[in-house]
Amino acid sequence: MSDRLSRVFAALADPTRRDLVARLSVADATVGDLAAPYDVSIQAVSKHLKVLEGAGLVSRRKEAQRRPVHLEAEVLDLMTMWIERYRRQAEERFQRLDGLLAEMNEPTADTPPLEEGTAS
Amino acid sequence: MSDRLSRVFAALADPTRRDLVARLSVADATVGDLAAPYDVSIQAVSKHLKVLEGAGLVSRRKEAQRRPVHLEAEVLDLMTMWIERYRRQAEERFQRLDGLLAEMNEPTADTPPLEEGTAS
DNA sequence: CCCTTGATCAACCAGAAGGTTGACAACGAG
């Protein structure tokens, strides 16, 4: 199951699990409550929750025979950071390209050295 | 393969594919170039690219027998929007809870009716 | 003290994912 980030992305790749997260963002809920709207078995939902838990997106506390589930929203930031990093990079590259094109139209004496990325 | 958002999340759930995206954020590249650093077959990388393409994260143009791959960074915004939406929701809920606790410590005349979420 | 409620565990199954190898298609260079 590889790394943390992979687990988080994989966890949210399933529509049912995304819906669970959406509902848990409103309020904590028990497994039974969560399972009600779907027409799958409660065991299936329990498995989904285990996946979310494995990704750190959710925690379960113990309360009598009930097991209320709680959304750990901070983990979402991990993803946002990853995504934004590369979106920004791509954007900058776009800008650089624009600059380059502008320069080609209006050559100003020196040509600045272009570093091509060796992304390990 | 269900919906768009699922495809995007699933695409990024694989470390190799995330690395491809990272490298493509720096510059477009051919399949061969992209495959070089990994010790899997070029066909495997081609498959990965097909997944990324299916998610709309990448496009391939045709250039002689070469097929340069280009990152379509806008799709990343889709994810960011989804994530931020629920992170924010969870945060607001937290704030509301804080407010509630504060109120309980300092009761002011009337008791406002508390609606507990019947999250259908 | 039973037995209902809430949830997990275990075994199983079908299908998707990620990898492999081998064949083939498209194009440019000699």
Place this chain on the structure above:
DNA sequence: CTCGTTGTCAACCTTCTGGTTGATCAAGGG
């Protein structure tokens, strides 16, 4: 024209995933 380069397609294999059912456990309520 033929050959090497660049990639894709197709078939196959193994592992992971999401679902099922049946058994079991833990905690109250009668």
